[in-house]
Amino acid sequence: MQEAIRLLSSLLPIIFFVIFCKRKASKELWVFFVYCIISLIFDVFLAVSAWAFDHRFSVWNFYGILEIGVLSYFFYLIINQRVIKVLILLSSILYIIFSLIYFQIYNDYYNSIMSTIGSVILLILALCYFLNTMKPTAEPVNIFTPVFLIVIALLVNISSTLFLIAITNRMTVGEMTKYWGISNYAIILMNLTVSAAFILFHYQKKSKPPESHTVDFTSRNDR
């Protein structure tokens, strides 16, 4: 039941993106849309394919590599600071290289260590994004944007599954069945928040105030 709701919830962000954001979406929203599609494909693949279910640890490991790649690119696009951009590139490249090495060597059980490291990287990137948005600016900026909501969704998802991921490869099958609900609920919550973000994008675009027209009182004609 939970799995079915989780699958259905994965569809929501895709539907809302297609309805509300497809034409005007910025690059970062497109990247997140790609992430949603990848997640859905993997979920469906695991749900319908017996082979995928039997090799689910390998599938999860491979999904983890893709997830970090796409989400690192998402953070790369939304963070302005050059130093952090370079760090994102370095960390994601190193992560992918090490994960691929691990993937080659131990592909028949879940790689908790690399998944935990990946989650910690994403947590740090989310914190960097928040610090970046909190920097003082000359003009008042509304930080409650779709991207902000998406990062919140990611943060909630990652933080609530961090401990689960960290101890997954030490759990028995029974324990996994018992506790995997945490991941399902976290993903459902994330999908709902991301859907809200896409709806917010639509309404923010719609209600954007017209450009202000100022009069130059200092022009020569006025003097």
Added chain:
Amino acid sequence: MTLLQAFSPDYNVSTVLFFGTIGMLALTIGLIVFISFHQRKVIRYQQQLQRMEQDQQKTLLNASIRLQEEERQRIAADLHDDAGPLLATARLYLNENFVNLDKQTQLQSIYNAKQIIDDTIQLIRNISHSLMPPTLKNFGLESAVNDLFQKISGSGSMNASSRFHDYRERLKAENELIIFRIIQELINNILKHSNASFIHLTQNTSGQRFFIRIHHDGRGLTQTDFEKLGKSNVGLGLKNIQSRLKVLQGKIFFEKDMSQTYYKVTIELNREEDLKPSNESN
């Protein structure tokens, strides 16, 4: 710590998951709440700042409009009270009975009318010079300021001198006019309110910055007085200086000299693209 315990052989999965997940969620929610409150506070503060700046701009704009109106009224009064009667008198001399008069009277009338028209020309020239000093237009800021200071000195009421140390190339004509008007306004204030016995103006540059400093030994303003007057409804001239400086993106500092005998007014301008001479002004 909990994470470390998780990897020890005798850990309890449900305890680790419960405390770990709840702890992380609490931290995340705390962070989100903190960011939301912080951002709301920042936005409120910035809006307040913006409102204050808008009020200040409104005051400056009102001052500049009032000053413009006063200037127009002065010109209108000059034209109406001086040029009008003069031209009317000249017209009287050259009225329709003029042809019926004898030659001697005609010559006298023409002479009188010519005198009056000369006076009117001089009057209009004075009005025009007060709008745009020809020395400033033709020879630049240094000459115009020297000219102004010579006139003040010439009146005998005050010792006035000026010295330009680094003025090798002229600035944009409109910027020179603005700087000249600021200097005029400051000098006017010193003459009116300070009771000073001398004024000295120096010009200098430092890198990209253009400085004008005025010293005088009378009663002067400090920066606090200037800011206070800038916010109040009085001090139209000072507000006018502020609005002109805003156009040039310049700054002004009022201070009492270290010796406490002199007052200093320093105008600091950024000598970048907008202050450099343009081809059209040459």
